[in-house]
Amino acid sequence: MTQSNQPAILLLADGHVFYGQSFGKSGTATGEICFNTGMTGYQEVFTDPSYTGQILIMNNVHVGNYGVKSVDVESSGVKIRGLIARNLEEQFSRLMAEGDLNEYLKANNIVAIEGVDTRALVAHIRTKGAMNCIISTEILDVEQLKKELDKVPDMDGLELASTVSTTEEYELGDANAPLKVAVLDYGVKKHILECLVSRGAHVRVHPAKTSISRLKEFNPSGYFISNGPGDPAAMPYAVETVKEILKENKPVFGICLGHQLLALANGIPTFKMHHGHRGLNHPVKNIITGQCEITTQNHGFGVDPEAVRNHPNVEVTHVNLNDDSIEGIRLKDRPAFSVQYHPESTPGPHDSRYLFDRFIEMINESKN
16 A cells, blocks of 8 residues: 555445545546446556546455556557556565556556445445546646536447557568468457467458458458447447458457447447446356356447347357346357457456457468
């Protein structure tokens, strides 16, 4: 725990107020509040672009106790807007660590609050649902905080993917590899790309608004539609691109936001979830094989279950065992599939990495 005596305040959109101490950068941060149920992997979580625009609660009692390390990242920097925890630790025990969490958050301009009863806070959000919030170490007047909070846009209807996407194309893997995967970057995680490259793919990563003609110039063997933040229904440009990709009749794999975009491209609507799924211990059943897997998840939107199950050309492949939400689909008339969760699993168990193997198998089958 930090020795800071600087007070901090957390205000929720429904008027609930929580008090604590400052950690990280002093200042004010706003965004949609959400919680992650994982006990480890905080640095990977903080740097996941899918958390853009969100204030994150970490459920574990102690966060920061193994420090930070440059290899434990999923993007170029911390993507959360702010952080809430019970105990944020400056002292760490991992000998390989390169620094402490407090300095890391300061370097990435992240406002954080500790000393909050996170069990009570998470229970409140599970009951009331996701909402906007504000953390401040400089504005301690609740009425003034309410005025600032009123200015924050809702996540529902917010397009964020293009703000975290790469601005320039780049390539990974062996340029002479026979398998070429065109990646549409809506906030792709580093380890997703590594899972493709380690399986022999030559990957080109494209900005979010890349045209189908430019994608085809790479002459890809298959297409990957990435994860990312924001409301998928606010991305008509991406939906149209996915529709064009499907006309190519080449293997397509989507993860998280990519899963939602594949659904939208087939006329299946998405919706804002009550409080979303975030963590590394979510049980999912593969209804094709009958096997279950423990998955890593980070999403606040889902695909409409009734529309999926009534669609003549879409088959449900995975369901969430906690709430029966749709976790995976595949098309019946072409080699395209997607999952709502994160099979790269950083952090998390590697139960679902077989999906990358399946994608590569589909590409080889298509080429042959």
